Amino acid sequence: MAPSDLPVTGHLVAGELIDGTGGDAVAVHDPSNGAVIGYAGLGDDALVARAVAAARAAQPGWAATPLRERMAYLDAWRGKLAAAADSLTELVIDEMGLLPAFARNVHVGRAVACLERLEELAEAVLAPRREGISLIVREPAGLVAAITAWNFPLHMLVSKISSAVALGNTVVLKPSEVKPLAAWAATRLLAELDLPPGVVSVVGGTGPAVGAALVAHPDVDMISFTGSRAVGRRILAATAATITRSVLELGGKNPALLLPDAPLDTALPAVLGSCFFNNGQVCGAQSRLIVPRALLGEVEDRLVGLVADTAAGPPRAAGTRLGPVVSAVQRDRVAGYIRAGVDSGLRLLAGGPGAPDGLPDGSADGYYIRPTVFSDVPPDHQLAQEEIFGPVLTVHACDDVDEMVAVANGTRYGLTASVWSADLDRSVAVARRLQAGQVVVNGGGFNLSAPYGGVKESGNGREHGREGLAELTEVKSMQLPA
Incomplete structure (x- = not known):
């Protein structure tokens, strides 16, 4: 009652x-x-x-x-x-x-x-x-x-x-x-x-x-x-x-593609922001980051620094950048994916299982997840194929743009995607190849007057x-x- x-x-x-x-x-x-x-x-x-x-x-x-x-x-x-x-x-x-x-x-x-x-x-x-x-x-x-x-x-x-x-x-x-x-x-x-x-x-x-x-x-x-x-x-x-x-x-299980000339200073914070948008609980989150293999080391270093600045905690607390997920069920579900990534030997760049450090008094029973990044993830891995619906990013390295497009399209989903390049025309050309209902090009904003929806099983x-x-x-x- x-x-x-x-x-x-x-x-x-x-x-x-x-x-x-x-x-x-x-x-x-x-x-x-x-x-x-x-x-x-x-x-x-x-x-x-x-x-x-x-x-x-x-x-x-x-x-x-x-x-x-x-x-x-x-x-x-x-x-x-x-x-x-x-x-x-x-x-x-x-x-x-x-x-x-x-x-x-x-x-x-x-x-x-x-x-x-x-x-x-x-x-x-x-x-x-x-x-x-x-x-x-x-x-x-x-x-x-x-x-x-x-x-x-x-x-x-x-x-x-x-x-x-x-x-x-x-x-x-x-x-x-x-x-x-x-x-x-x-x-x-x-x-x-x-x-x-x-x-x-x-x-x-x-x-x-x-x-x-x-x-x-x-x-x-x-x-x-x-x-x-x-x-x-x-x-x-x-x-x-x-x-x-x-x-x-x-x-969706949405990809973000950084082409070889992508502006990393702009693109990486935006991709991470999309992945952690709504505390990671959004169908359009860019949760797969696909990068040229030559840029993998630099991308990883930058991501580690960005995640270190993403403090998880109570929404009204000073300094909080990421709040909890909505329920104990959702927390346990997301934590299960993170544990599966660790147990299968994926390379953990940031985050991991367990609650964030330094939670204030009164928050122990909250539904917190550490913002987490795995790198060099095989495209067919569970974490790269299934919608996690939490603040978890997977990074995938490819040898050329054709492989990047194939990895991006290689899931059952097709809701959103994003493409980053210094050349707008090049970004649009790659965006046309992606199987997605909506593609963010070079950081374009959300438009309520544009159609939203997916292809395939999205x-x-x-x-x-x-x-x-x-x-x-x-x-x-x-x-x-x-």
Whole structure:
């Protein structure tokens, strides 16, 4: 039973906020010290059925609502999220163990930013076009079931809901029960908007219960899922009978290629920053560094110095550069990979098994991982093939660019990659050879208006930008008289 003095997340169904039940709730832990800071209330298949019925009933009227009127609700939500940035940031720090500036600028900042160009992009996607005698239009997909991951819970909830709703879809979303507090705060702000009942429902719960009920429901028109490859496969199997469309983002094992003329002063801190981004828990992390063999010694020396400056500790402590991972389960999983690397004889440059040294009092029960780098790793090694989802970098030496590209493409994944060279055209030429949905070239920044998604077993479809919005529509062509 959840203690009465700790928050319990609930549900939003058919315009009604429903309290979570303490008896069935899942504990939410502060990763910096292991303390319980709240509970995730769990829904069930009956609540899913109620939410889907409300969404189905609301969809025709919402689709007929002009884009400008739909966007007025979302603009109001954006304003509420921006006004609540301070409190949302504190929730993100507490439940995710992230440094304050990162929590505010990335987690909260991107949640607000994904709403800023939405009307312009939606208008472009929905604009009819002529193709000879045909009039081609895009219409809402219908009822979208969305399921989010725990590593960006606030941004994913806002992005998946707003993208679908802007285009005239209705949404039933299951947030992660692992890290639900900031997402629930954003849901409560959404409930203040007086949207037509059923346009958006949020049902908390576990994947095997609420997620499975959503995926299997015959009234769901499409599924938007971010999470593991294993769950993505189960979704595809479950929807085969109904041919339900899906957009799946299933992670990556992403390479960073330093070409022989790469600017190491710029490239190495950026690659390490990507690997340790979100405390190492991001699907797009550049976790494989591929370098010319002639540069291996210099790269190793520089990495050792950079990691030495990456102090792991509590997110609000002075000097901390890397916070904890989100849970004891995740800590043990990442530590298991590190031990496997050591046990198999990989050359350890920095980090290794065990908690970081010098943790302050009160942090012993936190979920800390030492930032770790292994070098000269065989490309077929477990650590080079499997998504670790923690602050662990593997370094691979190659004899020429062709071998670098082959190593980069030599996994089942294909989400992101990066290429570094003093010559932009050369970087772009190599980027065109990489099997990845998005490639960072010479340190280019993240763009919420660009499509994001993967190839191979990193998933299908795209999110963000025009291409991502188009996934949430169906195409109709009308053949007019000549």
